[in-house]
Amino acid sequence: MTQSILIDTSKCMGCRACQVACKQWNQLPADKTEFAGTYENPPRVSPVTWMRITFQEEETDKGVKWYFGNQRCMHCTDAACEIVCPVGAIYHSEEGTVNINFNKCIGCNYCAASCPFKVISFNRKTDLPTKCTFCYDRIASGYQPACSTACPTGAITFGERRDLINQASHRVMDLNDNGNSNAMLYGLDELSGTGMLYLLEDVPSHYNLPASPEVPLQARLWGMLFKPLRIFVVLAMALGLWTNYNKTREIKNAVKSQKSSEHTEHNG
Ligand code: SF4
Ligand code: SF4
Ligand code: SF4
Known part of the structure; x- marks a missing residue:
């Protein structure tokens, strides 16, 4: 410095x-x-x-x-x-x-x-x-x-x-x-x-x-043990985020299709 x-x-x-x-x-x-x-x-x-x-x-x-x-x-x-x-x-x-x-x-x-x-x-x-x-x-x-x-x-x-x-x-x-x-x-x-x-x-x-x-001790441990593997950690995080995104999208789609079938039944 x-x-x-x-x-x-x-x-x-x-x-x-x-x-x-x-x-x-x-x-x-x-x-x-x-x-x-x-x-x-x-x-x-x-x-x-x-x-x-x-x-x-x-x-x-x-x-x-x-x-x-x-x-x-x-x-x-x-x-x-x-x-x-x-x-x-x-x-x-x-x-x-x-x-x-x-x-x-x-x-x-x-x-x-x-x-x-x-x-x-x-x-x-x-x-x-x-x-x-x-x-x-x-x-x-x-x-x-x-x-x-x-x-x-x-x-x-x-x-x-x-x-x-x-x-x-x-x-x-x-x-x-x-x-x-x-x-x-x-x-x-x-x-x-x-x-x-x-x-x-x-x-x-x-x-x-x-x-x-x-x-903090956990920061030291993280740096020593996990950082050398960080590329895998990043991939795992990215996979987690992607899975989460897909799950959210599936839920949204399911809710949407349920609403649309309810709407069709109601009109019928
Ligand atoms: S608060 Fe203190 S350090 Fe900041 S400008 Fe005023 S006299 Fe200077
Ligand atoms: S506190 Fe940091 S960012 Fe803010 S004016 Fe001073 S040196 Fe710049
Ligand atoms: S740990 Fe990082 S953010 Fe916190 S004071 Fe030190 S340099 Fe700044």
């Missing part, structure tokens, strides 16, 4: 300009939601919301402390979604981003079910998975991701991974020296390194991140 995005949560003010920029660039409509007693909106990622700001508030001696998380695909090196995909539709680009090839995807939903961060959504209208693309279309043309260009506080930085780690490590040391012993860099070792790096001011759970994300 050569390039990454660093989110410095100590600089985020929860304005959601990044969330809106993601929608604008990717032409995603708004999610219709209802007020649920929190500023957090929408409540989860969806086919039309690929990233969102999470809000957590805590009463402290000095007043309310806000924790703003930035939930989206992490672009994991050890990516469960890629491991389980039976047709190899999910792959790592040369830059290390995790991409989906929609021409290969068969809509089985295994990727969404296996993601340890729960950041792939499944679009029931198109039968396709959706997630943050790392703005692959922009960075391939020399532009920054839309979310990082929109952030007014400089909390989102795109760049060379090595430089970002260097920058974040110094900032963590500063925070530690100033009495914040919980400050940490997240994404360095998690899942062998993630494309998203987070400078956290406190424990990961405050930012909607699992402390120790892992590829």
Whole structure:
């Protein structure tokens, strides 16, 4: 992985300009939601919301402390979604981003079910998975991701991974020296390194991140035992779908012919 995005949560003010920029660039409509007693909106990622700001508030001696998380695909090196995909539709680009090839995807939903961060959504209208693309279309043309260009506080930085780690490590040391012993860099070792790096001011759970994300065991087993046989798995799935389709057609035909004979009897 050569390039990454660093989110410095100590600089985020929860304005959601990044969330809106993601929608604008990717032409995603708004999610219709209802007020649920929190500023957090929408409540989860969806086919039309690929990233969102999470809000957590805590009463402290000095007043309310806000924790703003930035939930989206992490672009994991050890990516469960890629491991389980039976047709190899999910792959790592040369830059290390995790991409989906929609021409290969068969809509089985295994990727969404296996993601340890729960950041792939499944679009029931198109039968396709959706997630943050790392703005692959922009960075391939020399532009920054839309979310990082929109952030007014400089909390989102795109760049060379090595430089970002260097920058974040110094900032963590500063925070530690100033009495914040919980400050940490997240994404360095998690899942062998993630494309998203987070400078956290406190424990990961405050930012909607699992402390120790892992590829689920069943995903590993699936990858080891069944993936070498994936062509047979795909054929079996295709056969299942085809049989199902034929059965449905037979039932529909039977219902149609019964209706037409009832109609003839009635007229006779
Ligand atoms: S966060 Fe989930 S969807 Fe993104 S690369 Fe990792 S496993 Fe795949
Ligand atoms: S990198 Fe692009 S697709 Fe991903 S959250 Fe940012 S704007 Fe959205
Ligand atoms: S645009 Fe920047 S400050 Fe605003 S919510 Fe996003 S990361 Fe936070």
